[in-house]
Amino acid sequence: MLPQPVGWDLTASLVVAALVLGYLLGSIPFGLILTRFAGLGDIRSIGSGNIGATNVLRTGNKKLAAATLIGDALKGTVAVLVAGHLWGPEAAIFAGLGAFLGHIFSIWLRFKGGKGVATYLGVLIGLAWPIALLFAVVWIAVAYISRYSSLAALVASVVVPIVLFAIGDIPKGLLFAVLSLILIVKHRANIGRLLGGTESRIGQKG
Secondary structure, eight states, X not given: OOOOOOOOOOOHHHXXXXXXXXXXXXXXXXXXXXXXXXXXOOGGGSTTOOOSHHHHHTTTOHHHHHHHHHHHHHHHHHHHHHHHHHHOHHHHHHHXXXXXXXXXXXXXXXXXXXXXXXXXXXXXXXHHHHHXXXXXXXXXXXXXXXXXXHHHHHHHHHHHHHHHHHTTXXXXXXXXXXXXXXXXHHTHHHXXXXXXXXXXXXXXXX
């Protein structure tokens, strides 16, 4: 059963604390760290130049790609759970926003980063895990049919806020509407390649 929608009575200082906590956790660039430790150089120099799991997969190392996916998701989940434990469910929402922004605008990468899909999912797991399962099902279905990771992420991210609004969870619906909009903007180049038929497929190197 999903948690009940929360109110909005946080103090400004707790909002800032939750955002900062989430941002710092979200800023950890797992894809870059793991590939460098593995001796594969700078992941930003291959494929799409992204630091996420899909681009790490283009190195041919499935284990590193899986580790990147898990790390990028967990930082979102941990941010939400820690903030929720310390300051309550309202703070968890702001921490989720901070984690997502930290991933795509990492302080360690001169405010650049990934496109946010794994961290989006991690935040969703922490805030509404049944909807995270729905996200995963939609992603897998679209990816299996199309072999496009970007298309699967875009479709799944559109579904999430619609479902949250439909079940009456307005605070989380608003959060994920914002996150989905940012995610779509970050994928604008992918959308152009999808329309042009030049987007890389899952598992494709280069």
